[in-house]
Amino acid sequence: MRIVDVAEFYSPTGGGVRTYIDRKFEAAAQLGHELFVIAPGPCDGFEPRAAGGVIQVRAPRLPFDANYHMFWDADPVHRQLDFLTPDLVEASSPWRGAGIVASWEGPVPRAMFMHADPVASYPQRWLAPIATPQRIDQLFGWFWSYLRRLAGGFGSVVAGGPWLADRLTGQGVGAVASVPLGIDRGAFSPGKRDAALRSRLLAACACPDDARLVLGVGRFHPEKRWPMVIEATMRARADAPIALVLIGDGVDRARVARAAAGNPHVRILPPIRDRDLLAAHLASADLLVHGCESETFGLIPAEAMASGLPVVGPDRGGFAHLAQPATSEIYRAGDTGSAAAAIRRLLARDPGLLRASAITAAARVRRDIDHFADLFDHYGAVAAGARA
Template identity: 75%
Template sequence: MRIVDVAEFYSPTGGGVRTYIDRKFEVAAQLGHELFVIAPGPEDRFEPRPSGGVFWVRAPRLPFDANYYMFWDAAPVHKHLDALAPDLVEASSPWRGAWVVARWRGRAARSMFMHADPVAIYPQRWLASLASPDRIDQWFEWFWRYLRSLRGHFDSTVAGGHWLAKRFEQHGLGPVAGIPLGIDRAAFSPTLRDEALRSRLLEACGMPHDAKLALAVGRFHPEKRWPMVIEATVKASKTIPIGLVVVGDGIDRARVRRAAAGQPNVHLIPPIRDRPLLAAHLASADVLVHGCDSETFGLLPAEAMASGLPLVGPNRGGFADLAQPASAEIYPSGDTDAAAAAILRLFARDPAPLRSAALEAAGRVRHDIDHFAELFDHYQTLVKPALDPSITVATPAAGGARP
């Protein structure tokens, strides 16, 4: 099967979408599929990859995030689609890229992959002090109408987690195929724990080797709530010695740096692109502290789990769906004091059972090969009906069952 992903937010310096698509290329090759990505960038060029490659289409830079570009002219994208003649076209965002796919005249099957919940990322965070999430959903009914209108141009909608599939179905986008994401399990392991690395990280935080090492990893974006994570960890460190290492960069760097300024036990380091080095950092810490409540799945928390790391994070979104009670603590989203209390609760546990539970949780993290196999199976069910309208097929339900 030949798949083309029109990926509006794919960038060499991006976050989870970049990680996901890079791995998608590798697994597609393993499973015998061709995969091509069409993405906006600074110039027109082709970049070969396993199983296919990336067609970069020259486009203007996104005004509010220099990591990304935005599709403008549909013609170059349609030209690539015509030349590639795919079996299935995936739109991996609900914005301009999805409309470019919707208006292409080719006969391929089409699927919209929802990598995020825009209402949870933005309005529900901005307006949290004014109204409940349900009320904010009501205020943004116009956006849900927009998504329903867009959905009508696609044969299928996919969400990378069951909780998100159910949420979209509640707003009339159904049926939505809930196909949980996964991680490259071979790249992350508790056996990568490095005590020397742990000591160096604690030293960078000005903490002794017997202090607790907390790790926070991800793009510096407002949805990640890193200033809150920093404040909560510093608050907890007034009770027990904790050093916090924050790994990342992005458009919210000024607020993150202000939050860390004057906190000697907080150390900021740039994004770690070397996957084995990132895996060693995750395996060598004592806790991952997370703040984002709007993730589809939570790739970084899943990688931390696979590394045997206990977790502290919010009670909404992909994190809450992923975390195991025996090796994690949950706090009400956005509540700094509650997050600090959750960190202290985790470290108040008996270390031996906590370590054992974290190691057990590591073995239960979903492999990304299973995700992609399920995704490609779902796409295969859409291909023949697209070529022959007399064939009909049901879309998998949010529970993940496939016909």
């Protein structure tokens, strides 16, 4: 099957969507499919990949994030779709790219993959002090109405996990399918624990070798709540020596840096693109703290779990579905005090028993090749249904 993904938020310097699509190329080659990605960029171009390639269409830069560009004209994308003659077209955002796919006149089935929940990511976070999530959904009924209309132009709306599938179905979006994401489990393992790396990270945070090493990994974006993670971890430090290492970068870097300023026990590292090195960091820590309550799946928590690393995370979003009581603690989303208490609870557990439970749980984390096999099978069924 030839699949063309019109990917509005694919960028070489992007975050989770880039990681996901890069891995999708590998999986498509492994499973015998062709995959082409049409993405906006600074100029027209083509980058060959396993099983296909990335077609870059010249487009203006996104005003609020220099990592990305935004589709503008539909014609260049429609010409590429005409030329490629796909078996199925995927739109991997609900914005301009999806509108361009929906307006294409080609007689080809199409699906929309929802990588995020915009209402949970933004207004539910902004307005949390003054309104409940349910009330905010009502206030942004115009978005859900827009999404319901948009979804009418697609044969399927795919969610990367049950949390988002339930959200979409609850708002009346039709033809929703849950195809849970997964990770490259072979790249992450408790066996990649590195005592020397652990000692260096603790020393960089002015902590002795017997301190507890806490990690935070991901884009520096307001929805990730890194300043809250820093404050919560440092509150928990009142009970025991803790070092916090944040790995990432992004549009919120200045606010993250201010939250960590002057604290010798917090260290900020740039993004780690080397998967083996990231796996060693995860396996060498004592705890991962996750702050985002609007992620559809939670790739970093899943990679941490596959590394045998216990996780503290919020009670909403994809992580809440991944969390296992033997290796996780849950806190009220966006609540610094609740997060600090969850960190204390996890660190108060017996370290040996906790790590043994985490290693056992690592084997149950879903593999990404299983996700992609299910996704491509689903797309095949959508295409077959359209032909019938």
